[in-house]
Amino acid sequence: MNKVVANAEAAINDIQDGSVIMFGGFGLCGIPENCIKALVKKGTKNLTCISNNAGVDDFGIGLMLYQRQVKKMVSSYVGENAEFERQMLSGELEVELIPQGTLATRCMAAGYGMPAIYTPAGVGTEVADGKEVRNFNGKDYLLEYAFNADFAIIKAWKGDTDGNLIYHETARNFNPLMAMAGKVTIAEVEELVKPGELDPNYIHTPGIYIHRIFQGVNYEKRIENKTVRKRNV
Amino acid sequence: MPLTKEQIAQRIARELKDGYYVNLGIGIPTLVANYIPVGVNVVLQSENGLLGMGPFPFEGEEDPDLINAGKQTITTIPGSVFFDSAMSFGMIRAGKVNLTVLGAMEVSDEGDIANWKIPGKMVKGMGGAMDLVASAKNIIVAMMHTNPKGESKLLPKCSLPLTGVKCVKKVVSDLAVLDVTTDGFKLLERAPGVSVDEIRNKTIGRLIIDGEVPEIIFN
Numbered sequence: 001m002n003k004v005v006a007n008a009e010a011a012i013n014d015i016q017d018g019s020v021i022m023f024g025g026f027g028l029c030g031i032p033e034n035c036i037k038a039l040v041k042k043g044t045k046n047l048t049c050i051s052n053n054a055g056v057d058d059f060g061i062g063l064m065l066y067q068r069q070v071k072k073m074v075s076s077y078v079g080e081n082a083e084f085e086r087q088m089l090s091g092e093l094e095v096e097l098i099p100q101g102t103l104a105t106r107c108m109a110a111g112y113g114m115p116a117i118y119t120p121a122g123v124g125t126e127v128a129d130g131k132e133v134r135n136f137n138g139k140d141y142l143l144e145y146a147f148n149a150d151f152a153i154i155k156a157w158k159g160d161t162d163g164n165l166i167y168h169e170t171a172r173n174f175n176p177l178m179a180m181a182g183k184v185t186i187a188e189v190e191e192l193v194k195p196g197e198l199d200p201n202y203i204h205t206p207g208i209y210i211h212r213i214f215q216g217v218n219y220e221k222r223i224e225n226k227t228v229r230k231r232n233v
Numbered sequence: 234m235p236l237t238k239e240q241i242a243q244r245i246a247r248e249l250k251d252g253y254y255v256n257l258g259i260g261i262p263t264l265v266a267n268y269i270p271v272g273v274n275v276v277l278q279s280e281n282g283l284l285g286m287g288p289f290p291f292e293g294e295e296d297p298d299l300i301n302a303g304k305q306t307i308t309t310i311p312g313s314v315f316f317d318s319a320m321s322f323g324m325i326r327a328g329k330v331n332l333t334v335l336g337a338m339e340v341s342d343e344g345d346i347a348n349w350k351i352p353g354k355m356v357k358g359m360g361g362a363m364d365l366v367a368s369a370k371n372i373i374v375a376m377m378h379t380n381p382k383g384e385s386k387l388l389p390k391c392s393l394p395l396t397g398v399k400c401v402k403k404v405v406s407d408l409a410v411l412d413v414t415t416d417g418f419k420l421l422e423r424a425p426g427v428s429v430d431e432i433r434n435k436t437i438g439r440l441i442i443d444g445e446v447p448e449i450i451f452n
């Protein structure tokens with residue numbers, strides 16, 4: 001079994017128009033930069049993207065939005081992307097905004113083989129429209145279904161050729177959840193090593209969930225909101 | 234004088250208790266971290282996957298892999314821990330986070346909150362706010378008492394799409410500190426030099442004024 005592919009182009013080569021794809025990352029932190037660029041280059045269209053955010057105008061998923069490759073976004077927060085907001089308000093882009101914890105847990109449910117979960121997030125709001133409400137121990141909860149994604153595209157820090165993965169700092173976010181949730185999961189990593197080089201105690205995602213892996217190149221790791229403090233003189 | 238944003242944060246910081254795990258939202262709530270009282274140890278939770286959020290980095294030491302929920306560059310401190318988004322909202326849902334501070338566009342006198350959408354105009358999304366308000370035991374809202382047009386943001390009923398129902402426990406605005414009770418907003422403190430009448434005029438929701446209302450004192 002060989003999971004290693006040469007590069008992002010090879011990893012995403014069979015993704016067809018109309019696919020449902022999960023993208024790991026929070027803001028621009030921990031996003032699969034290489035695969036996004038490859039999808040932009042390939043021009044795959046009518047995509048449904050499940051991702052916490054939609055990138056910014058000129059980076060991340062924003063690049064795909066700019067080329068009108070996205071039919072529908074499923075996200076929790078899209079505030080940093082003017083083109084996204086324009087397409088959404090004009091009705092060109094279908095958008096499903098869902099609570100961030102619900103997004104994470106619907107990924108988790110898919111990865112754990114559970115069809116649905118109950119969460120209190122959104123009870124009494126428009127998020128609850130059309131959803132089953134059930135009361136447990138005096139509190140209302142919404143029934144939310146596990147995602148069903150054709151592909152999950154994620155980014156890890158280190159990986160081995162068996163697909164075992166370790167994430168770095170807050171670049172972990174949705175990546176391990178989506179890794180478990182895709183029918184086909186593609187992992188791009190900053191450093192690809194041989195099996196045995198990663199300590200089994202510190203592996204976050206077992207390779208069983210990973211179908212394709214490659215070492216990415218030229219990570220830009222753009223910072224969305226650089227905030228610093230002054231040194232005391 | 235109405236409170237500045239810094240003073241709103243300073244006042245909210247007095248609600249922190251030793252040992253609290255606290256989630257601070259974007260905007261004024263983030264400033265609360267600058268005023269944690271001496272001797273009070275709290276652990277800041279950032280819902281993108283961090284407990285033990287440290288201060289902003291020094292110039293040149295920013296790490297793109299290390300951000301908070303507002304996508305600001307941050308640092309860790311001894312004892313910090315990273316985790317995935319499901320665990321992050323798991324600890325929120327399970328009530329492990331003691332206090333949530335967040336901003337709002339509107340709050341109702343029953344504790345409903347609206348802060349994620351203005352239909353047809355602004356749709357940024359709810360992010361983690363709906364999860365936080367649905368599960369946190371103690372929710373404090375930090376906000377301006379009125380909108381830029383001068384209209385009250387403390388209402389009998391929210392006009393904007395809701396983020397959560399009957400969840401806000403306290404409001405600290407630029408004019409006042411108010412508890413949300415079953416009978417409406419109870420005025421606890423007022424900004425220095427701001428009269429009870431002014432607060433009454435700028436609060437459309439039910440307002441309870443019980444005796445003398447002290448001014449907030451800043452050192």
